[in-house]
Amino acid sequence: MADQLTPRSENFAEWYNQIVQRADLADYGAAKGTMIIKPYGYALWENIQAYLDKRFKLHDAKNAFFPTFIPLSYIQKEKEHVEGFAPNLWLVTVGGGEQLEEPYAVRPTSETTINMTVRDWIHSYRDLPLLLNLWNSCFRYELRTRLFLRTSEFLWQEGHTFHATWDECNQYALDILNDAYLDFYTNAAAMPSVAGRKSEKEKFPGADITYTLEALMGDGRALQSCTSHNLGHNFAKSFDIRYLDRNNELQYIASASWGLSTRAIGGILMTHGDDKGLLMPPRIAPTQIVIVPILGKRGDPAPVIEAAKRLKRDLSDYRVEIDARDSVTPGFKFNDWEMRGVPLRIEIGPKDIEKNQVVMARRDTGEKKFVPIANLLSEAKQLLDHIHDTLYARAKKFQDDNTFVVDTYAEFQERTAGEGGAGFLMAHWCGDRTCEEAIQRETKATIRCIPFDQVQEIGKCIRCGSESEGRVVFAKAY
RNA sequence: CGGGGCGUAGCGCAGUCCGGUAGCGCGCUUGGUUUGGGACCAAGAAGUCGGAGGUUCGAAUCCUCUCGCCCCGACCA
Numbered sequence: 286m287a288d289q290l291t292p293r294s295e296n297f298a299e300w301y302n303q304i305v306q307r308a309d310l311a312d313y314g315a316a317k318g319t320m321i322i323k324p325y326g327y328a329l330w331e332n333i334q335a336y337l338d339k340r341f342k343l344h345d346a347k348n349a350f351f352p353t354f355i356p357l358s359y360i361q362k363e364k365e366h367v368e369g370f371a372p373n374l375w376l377v378t379v380g381g382g383e384q385l386e387e388p389y390a391v392r393p394t395s396e397t398t399i400n401m402t403v404r405d406w407i408h409s410y411r412d413l414p415l416l417l418n419l420w421n422s423c424f425r426y427e428l429r430t431r432l433f434l435r436t437s438e439f440l441w442q443e444g445h446t447f448h449a450t451w452d453e454c455n456q457y458a459l460d461i462l463n464d465a466y467l468d469f470y471t472n473a474a475a476m477p478s479v480a481g482r483k484s485e486k487e488k489f490p491g492a493d494i495t496y497t498l499e500a501l502m503g504d505g506r507a508l509q510s511c512t513s514h515n516l517g518h519n520f521a522k523s524f525d526i527r528y529l530d531r532n533n534e535l536q537y538i539a540s541a542s543w544g545l546s547t548r549a550i551g552g553i554l555m556t557h558g559d560d561k562g563l564l565m566p567p568r569i570a571p572t573q574i575v576i577v578p579i580l581g582k583r584g585d586p587a588p589v590i591e592a593a594k595r596l597k598r599d600l601s602d603y604r605v606e607i608d609a610r611d612s613v614t615p616g617f618k619f620n621d622w623e624m625r626g627v628p629l630r631i632e633i634g635p636k637d638i639e640k641n642q643v644v645m646a647r648r649d650t651g652e653k654k655f656v657p658i659a660n661l662l663s664e665a666k667q668l669l670d671h672i673h674d675t676l677y678a679r680a681k682k683f684q685d686d687n688t689f690v691v692d693t694y695a696e697f698q699e700r701t702a703g704e705g706g707a708g709f710l711m712a713h714w715c716g717d718r719t720c721e722e723a724i725q726r727e728t729k730a731t732i733r734c735i736p737f738d739q740v741q742e743i744g745k746c747i748r749c750g751s752e753s754e755g756r757v758v759f760a761k762a763y
Numbered sequence: 764c765g766g767g768g769c770g771u772a773g774c775g776c777a778g779u780c781c782g783g784u785a786g787c788g789c790g791c792u793u794g795g796u797u798u799g800g801g802a803c804c805a806a807g808a809a810g811u812c813g814g815a816g817g818u819u820c821g822a823a824u825c826c827u828c829u830c831g832c833c834c835c836g837a838c839c840a
Binding site: 441623 | 764797798799800801802831832833834835836837838839840
């Protein structure tokens with residue numbers, strides 16, 4: 286009997302650490318805070334990439350690559366930006382054994398180097414919009430790390446787009462949030478979220494507006510699942526990026542940046558996993574279907590393996606794996622693949638071959654049924670779709686059940702007391718930063734976002750009692 | 764950066780108090796019996812005890828220094 290996984294309810298953090306390593310998603314790198322993404326974890330990332338890349342391209346963004354090393358002086362050009370990233374910056378001070386004249390920052394994000402470059406690419410309104418996206422890694426010094434959620438180097442995409450007007454820029458930032466990120470989380474990752482904008486305190490350093498999707502994890506903590514920033518004219522002014530408009534007048538461009546990181550993987554794990562292990566959302570699961578051949582008593586294994594291979598061929602629309610290991614029993618394989626979160630399992634043994642059928646088992650409900658081989662493909666498609674829908678509905682119900690309307694600070698403090706997450710707390714806030722900071726200090730909860738679907742209602746700020754026009758989403762966050 | 768914990772075989776650990784030639788479980792290899800929900804038997808392979816210095820006839824164990832990682836808090840995607 287293999288070691289049992291720590292139950293989620295008992296110790297969520299421990300459950301998470303165990304599952305990431307046991308399912309062979311990732312491991313710790315040699316340098317502190319770094320992460321080795323193993324093939325199974327990387328396959329998930331590749332599926333995420335493929336889904337998003339297609340959506341970015343539908344919005345005409347083009348992929349490019351920019352250098353990892355950024356002259357420190359670039360980083361220092363935008364005031365809020367440098368202040369925001371200073372604590373997390375890695376610096377390269379030696380090259381080839383020689384002290385460098387000017388240290389290089391190892392990119393914490395590429396706004397500065399992109400802006401320094403595209404100022405030479407943009408001269409006319411005819412050069413706009415300029416829509417770039419980078420798939421790369423970035424580096425932020427971290428003291429306290431967790432695989433996928435916070436590491437010193439992580440993978441992500443960073444989109445950088447340049448527009449003629451603030452409004453067009455803003456619309457693009459919103460389009461990416463909705464048509465790429467929200468679409469991905471809803472239709473691929475089966476993760477519900479709350480869309481909105483960040484408070485002044487929480488927004489990206491150097492942005493006019495930061496848009497976000499906030500998801501609720503299984504322990505009641507919120508996870509910022511992606512961000513899309515309208516940087517307005519801030520970087521244009523710091524980097525002097527101007528173009529001649531139709532009236533032959535110089536105008537500052539407006540820019541946006543938008544990103545989603547391997548943190549999304551952490552979100553997927555923490556949203557869908559259970560005490561048996563992971564539960565991969567079917568559309569991006571590295572392995573969507575696993576076939577476990579059952580080798581009968583003293584029988585010849587060859588016909589069963591052959592039958593399994595035929596099934597795999599018939600299911601070529603999907604990512605299918607045959608587990609033909611002869612060193613472990615079928616029971617072990619069932620538990621193993623359930624731990625790895627493969628959404629659909631097919632069992633085939635001698636008895637099934639006689640009857641022209643297979644057994645299909647759902648990872649989400651545990652339900653098993655016999656399926657005639659004639660219906661294999663249609664049944665698999667239907668089940669995978671159902672699993673996706675079930676995962677989404679389950680997570681949505683969890684989010685709804687853990688969203689609380691809070692009207693008094695006493696209740697707010699009660700709900701945020703203790704170690705665990707507090708769910709989403711819908712509370713009135715006056716809009717003042719000092720109140721926001723006091724609430725964080727006193728309860729560890731932060732404003733996750735001001736939701737787009739905020740209901741206009743007059744109320745009193747949860748902390749100071751001043752007038753408020755609507756509720757915002759508070760939570761303890763990752 | 765503060766507090767705590769841990770470095771002994773691939774993984775998880777015991778051994779450290781009280782010094783005496785390195786041990787257990789899992790995994791791995793080989794052979795055999797098994798196989799529809801975490802199989803069993805037998806035989807094997809595998810460790811500079813995180814590193815450096817010291818004490819000692821003798822150090823995983825005692826002393827000094829050091830390095831690393833994990834967990835918990837403040838900051839962040």
